[in-house]
Amino acid sequence: MIAGxxxxxxxxxxxxxxxxxxxxxxxxxxxxLLPSVVFYGNEILVGHEARRMQALHPEETIxxxxxxxxxxxxxxxxxxIAGTPGAPVTLxxxxxxxxxxxxxxxxxxxxxxxxxxxxxxxxxRAVITVPAYFNDAQRAATKRAGELAGFTVERIVSEPxxxxxxxxxxxxxxxxxxxxxxxxxxxxxxxxxQLDNGVFQVLSTHGDTRLGGDDLDRAIGKLISRxxxxxxxxxxxxxxxxxxxxxxxxxLSSEEQTTILLPFLKDxxxxxxxxxxxxxxxxxxxxxxRTRTHCxxxxxxxxxxxxxxxxxxxxxxxxxxxLVRKMVAEIFGKEPNLSQHPDxxxxxxxxxxxxxxxxxxxxxxxxxxxPLSLGLETFGGLMNVIIPxxxxxxxxxxxxxxxxxAGQSGMKITVLQGERELxxxxxxxxxxxxxxxxxxxxxxxxxxxxSIDADGILQVLARDTATGSEKIVEIKSxxxxxxxxxxxxxxxxxxxxxxxxxxxIFTEARLKAEEMLPAVEAALSQLEGELGSxxxxxxxxxxxxxxxxxxxxxxxxxxxxxANLDNATQSLATRLxxxxxx
Amino acid sequence: xxxxxxxxLPRRPLLSEEEIGSAYRKLAGTLHPDQAEGDxxxxxxxxxxxxxxxxxxxxxxxxxxxxxxxxxxxxxxALFPQIAAVLQQADTLIEKNSVASNALSxxxxxxxxxxxxxxxxxxxxxxxxxxxxxxxxxxxxxxxWPGIDQDAMHLVADSFAYVTRWERELKERExxxxxxx
Numbered sequence: 142m143i144a145g146x147x148x149x150x151x152x153x154x155x156x157x158x159x160x161x162x163x164x165x166x167x168x169x170x171x172x173x174l175l176p177s178v179v180f181y182g183n184e185i186l187v188g189h190e191a192r193r194m195q196a197l198h199p200e201e202t203i204x205x206x207x208x209x210x211x212x213x214x215x216x217x218x219x220x221x222i223a224g225t226p227g228a229p230v231t232l233x234x235x236x237x238x239x240x241x242x243x244x245x246x247x248x249x250x251x252x253x254x255x256x257x258x259x260x261x262x263x264x265x266r267a268v269i270t271v272p273a274y275f276n277d278a279q280r281a282a283t284k285r286a287g288e289l290a291g292f293t294v295e296r297i298v299s300e301p302x303x304x305x306x307x308x309x310x311x312x313x314x315x316x317x318x319x320x321x322x323x324x325x326x327x328x329x330x331x332x333x334x335q336l337d338n339g340v341f342q343v344l345s346t347h348g349d350t351r352l353g354g355d356d357l358d359r360a361i362g363k364l365i366s367r368x369x370x371x372x373x374x375x376x377x378x379x380x381x382x383x384x385x386x387x388x389x390x391x392x393l394s395s396e397e398q399t400t401i402l403l404p405f406l407k408d409x410x411x412x413x414x415x416x417x418x419x420x421x422x423x424x425x426x427x428x429x430x431r432t433r434t435h436c437x438x439x440x441x442x443x444x445x446x447x448x449x450x451x452x453x454x455x456x457x458x459x460x461x462x463x464l465v466r467k468m469v470a471e472i473f474g475k476e477p478n479l480s481q482h483p484d485x486x487x488x489x490x491x492x493x494x495x496x497x498x499x500x501x502x503x504x505x506x507x508x509x510x511x512p513l514s515l516g517l518e519t520f521g522g523l524m525n526v527i528i529p530x531x532x533x534x535x536x537x538x539x540x541x542x543x544x545x546x547a548g549q550s551g552m553k554i555t556v557l558q559g560e561r562e563l564x565x566x567x568x569x570x571x572x573x574x575x576x577x578x579x580x581x582x583x584x585x586x587x588x589x590x591x592s593i594d595a596d597g598i599l600q601v602l603a604r605d606t607a608t609g610s611e612k613i614v615e616i617k618s619x620x621x622x623x624x625x626x627x628x629x630x631x632x633x634x635x636x637x638x639x640x641x642x643x644x645x646i647f648t649e650a651r652l653k654a655e656e657m658l659p660a661v662e663a664a665l666s667q668l669e670g671e672l673g674s675x676x677x678x679x680x681x682x683x684x685x686x687x688x689x690x691x692x693x694x695x696x697x698x699x700x701x702x703x704a705n706l707d708n709a710t711q712s713l714a715t716r717l718x719x720x721x722x723x
Numbered sequence: 724x725x726x727x728x729x730x731x732l733p734r735r736p737l738l739s740e741e742e743i744g745s746a747y748r749k750l751a752g753t754l755h756p757d758q759a760e761g762d763x764x765x766x767x768x769x770x771x772x773x774x775x776x777x778x779x780x781x782x783x784x785x786x787x788x789x790x791x792x793x794x795x796x797x798x799x800x801a802l803f804p805q806i807a808a809v810l811q812q813a814d815t816l817i818e819k820n821s822v823a824s825n826a827l828s829x830x831x832x833x834x835x836x837x838x839x840x841x842x843x844x845x846x847x848x849x850x851x852x853x854x855x856x857x858x859x860x861x862x863x864x865x866x867x868w869p870g871i872d873q874d875a876m877h878l879v880a881d882s883f884a885y886v887t888r889w890e891r892e893l894k895e896r897e898x899x900x901x902x903x904x
Contacts, residue, residue, distance in 0.1 A: 337745065340752040434902040441898045497757050506752040533770050535756060535763050595756055653824055660828040667831070707825060714830035721833035 143266045145491030150207040150326030154488035155252040158496035163489045166259045178204040179247045181235025187251040199376040208327045210241040211279030242286040249290035267292040268495040272328035273299035274348030297596040301332035303490025304456040313339045317451040324457040327353040331435045333443045342508040345442035345531045347435040354459035360424040361386035369412045393418045394461040422464045453477040456486045518555035518564040539590035543583045551576040577605045647696040664713045683709045726772035737865035747773040783880035796882040809842045813896035854886045
């Protein structure tokens, strides 16, 4: 029996295919949703028990670990978490450094135990879902987490694809095009599929692995603390605030207003306030607007217009928010389809994929794609795409390279994933050396072949065609660096971090000023004759302040002057935009 | 490898996206490695064959065989200066907009971005007109098939290659522009 698992940022679920139906399994308290929270105390607690410990022991409790899986320090997504750039992320919990895959495996172990208790049999095989936009390292790390929990991971499947399967199961005769808008706890994906007689073909997918319900909760939390005039709070209070924000978001999906009640914060203070739906919508809208870009990209890649889609399926807990539904309707010009259970569709799809693999569900096939282009770094530091994004997997492609210099005795191959032109702007999956005997220019030939398996995980094969020597290159996930090495790198970078902090902030402000000052001049000359002399004098004065602060090299003064100039020029910006529209 | 026979489709210049897609999905549904009769190698080959047939340029070259010489279609030569200029302009402005970190710098770009959007539309229309005439040409070739001159087929294939590439590049910029809103 193959279990289907949705390993979510906030909640996880497990299910199996039983007598022709997918069923999700509940724990002994009758709960199917297991909070993705782990507590490392005298014992390891997972789920609801761990969540209860979180406010009391914030340092020993970890939630949303999915945001860190397969990540390295120093990636733009890792802001706020200190560590040596390039090293795999680890977290100190319960007196030990732990990897995100170890922590995730605790959640998976618990799910495994729930299923085994319910079914009275061992469950050793699993299908685990990941966000469609997860890269190679994140997929490999998730697979590893499953193995650490004692599963044979039969398949890593993309979440929106799984949800599409759950949606389409009772419509196998249909031919239609659908989009799945999947706003999870920490990630967003938009996938477009063609359904055709039991074949579910993904046409395109686009997303953001750092955009989800967590971000909405954080924005609401900030709103609450701003309204309560709390400028700092302990980490326990922060967790209570986050919880209150989440509850408010959920309540305000059906109510117009709610009361926030947080007694006994630090110093015995309490918060009691009313929050309305329109207040939280105001702070959530900028975050949700970011999903539009991904929808447009996916449509463009599929070569479709919004009107070509038959259904827009919503999944993920936060799609219960009325604002999400409104925005989706605006983007696609069509009311979204709410037939799927927002929390359970992905897990049900994982169960169905398991049933396909074990041969109990016939005439259904999922054709998924690789979300990001895979390629090699070329001589000039550019990305040379070998397998373009949205290629159906499993897939294979290769290229032949020759030596550029006579007498060269090897070639360095760097494997990249991403959509940017410059190699450095993409994610480096790994690099390796192919040695060959020194030969005249153009005589050595190395064939490099990429193959992506059905899990979306890459394997690279390099072959020196002259000698026939072959090398299979395992693309190492970001896991295998020793604890000591990581620790050494960590302390190193922390020391530097403090030294450099002030200099860095000044440099950022200086760059901003250097961009702002010429923009002010340009705006003033374009709007010449349309501005009152008083306004012009005021703006010039603020610009002079910025110049003075630049010379004085005082960080705080420069930041202040910039903020004032920004304020003083606000009406200029509005007028320029109005002028452009007429 | 003959992509037409892999997909079980007739060897001819004209095939619709619909025909290719249906044939592909029908076979992919049984060849996918998850299926009882699945075969990873054949599944990959099927994907590659479908990609060739979906692209009119590659499909025509497949039918015509090796080219005697490569062509620069006169339409391509005529359109090139306009397309190249608008693409370059787009990249410059989109880059400027993405690094603009304050409201004023962004506002300064709103007028040039608006005219860029207009230029992109105009170029896409021009390329679209060319595509329409090529599609008519394709119908004529299909009717005359197989009694067609190889060079004529290559000329149409090369023309399609330009159209496909330019449409892709222009649409990419248009999308990037839409995302700046």
